[in-house]
Amino acid sequence: MSESAPGVEAWKEHTTAFDRVRSVAASASGPKTAAEIADDAAVAENTARDHLDRLVEMNVLLRGERDGTTTYAPDLLHARAGPVRELLDEHDHDGLVQLKAELQERVAEWRGEYEADSPAVLRERAADADIVLDSATLTQHHHRGR
Numbered sequence: 001m002s003e004s005a006p007g008v009e010a011w012k013e014h015t016t017a018f019d020r021v022r023s024v025a026a027s028a029s030g031p032k033t034a035a036e037i038a039d040d041a042a043v044a045e046n047t048a049r050d051h052l053d054r055l056v057e058m059n060v061l062l063r064g065e066r067d068g069t070t071t072y073a074p075d076l077l078h079a080r081a082g083p084v085r086e087l088l089d090e091h092d093h094d095g096l097v098q099l100k101a102e103l104q105e106r107v108a109e110w111r112g113e114y115e116a117d118s119p120a121v122l123r124e125r126a127a128d129a130d131i132v133l134d135s136a137t138l139t140q141h142h143h144r145g146r
Contacts, residue, residue, distance in 0.1 A: 008042050017043045021051040022060065026079070031064050031071035 011020065020041035025032065032040075038048035052072045055061040060078050064071045091099060116122040 012042055017041070017047050018051045018054075021048050022055060025052060025055060025061055025072050026074050028072075028074060031066060031073040033066070033069050033071055037072065 015023075021037060021043060024037050024041040028037070034049040034052055035045050037052065038045040041048060043051075052061060056063045056072070059075055061072045062075045064073060087096065087099075110122075111117060114122055114125065116125060
């Protein structure tokens with residue numbers, strides 16, 4: 001990230017270097033080197049490396065290697081554990097059982113409403129509906145233009 005990019009100075013002013021490194025590294029779509037993360041987080045490479053090592057110790061990131069260079073990637077288990085932890089903090093055992101029952105009821109309603117037995121089928125139907133909608137929209141615009 002270029003130091004002159006819009007918003008970088010404001011980002012630096014309103015966040016700590018650690019928060020910027022954590023944000024960049026945790027949102028990475030794949031392994032990145034300390035230099036890549038440092039550039040994106042607008043910090044020095046040594047600063048990034050120190051924070052990245054701390055994030056590895058906290059089990060937020062995983063350390064790997066690419067062509068002899070250390071890389072860092074989000075720990076997907078950590079990312080998925082956050083919502084589970086929130087549910088456990090917000091609900092006792094009975095509350096979790098009640099929430100499960102409510103969700104199962106909603107899923108049953110959606111199955112009937114959308115006639116889909118799985119999320120994959122629902123995604124396929126939604127994609128098909130988008131194509132039909134786009135075709136209908138294009139046809140409407142075409143006829144209006146005449």
